[in-house]
Amino acid sequence: MTVVVSGFEPFDGALANPSWETAARLAERGEELVGDRVVAVRLPVTFAGAWPMLDAAIREHEPDVVVALGLAGGAPGVRLERVAVNVRDARIPDNAGDRPVDVPVAEGGPVGYWSTLPLKASLAEIRAAGVPVAVSSTAGTYVCNDVFYALMHHWGLGPGRRAGFVHVPGSDVVPIDDQVSAVAAVVRHALLGTPEPVLAGGTES
């Protein structure tokens, strides 16, 4: 089996993006951590360029599982994203200066797509390892949600495929090695198709 894990280049004036560091490290240690080949791809933080680059990697490597990663600055832990929504609403310009407001990711597409990653099975394992983690019901409306939506719209729902998105916090909050372990758990459960346990992960607001 083959896994593609994407991360992003830095954005918003930062010098690094832990999502890329985590993706790259997971690819280096793919055989050891998930028992299969992991290919890492570094995406630009641009609405126009991010999905086409992930799409090209998927066409080249023909993966069974795709996990896209991005940085959620200020998050207290790893966020397993449940749903992608069909809207671009950028508070800050992307790295190409583009700032779409209230336009769809895919014209005529459905409102949203569920992740097909085993989120609750992953939540249980990551939590048991002592890494802060939560299920999140919004991946925002910026480039991360955009890639997540496009991934599900164009690829993720095909037979035998598992796909979704994980936001990682800053490496000062969760060190890169713990981020790698958390994402490896998600990938392993996706490869195994672990059934979802009944485990509450929601929020009141």
Ligand code: PCA
């Ligand atoms: N985080 C941003 C875009 C790139 C990244 O790493 C986001 O959450 O949309």
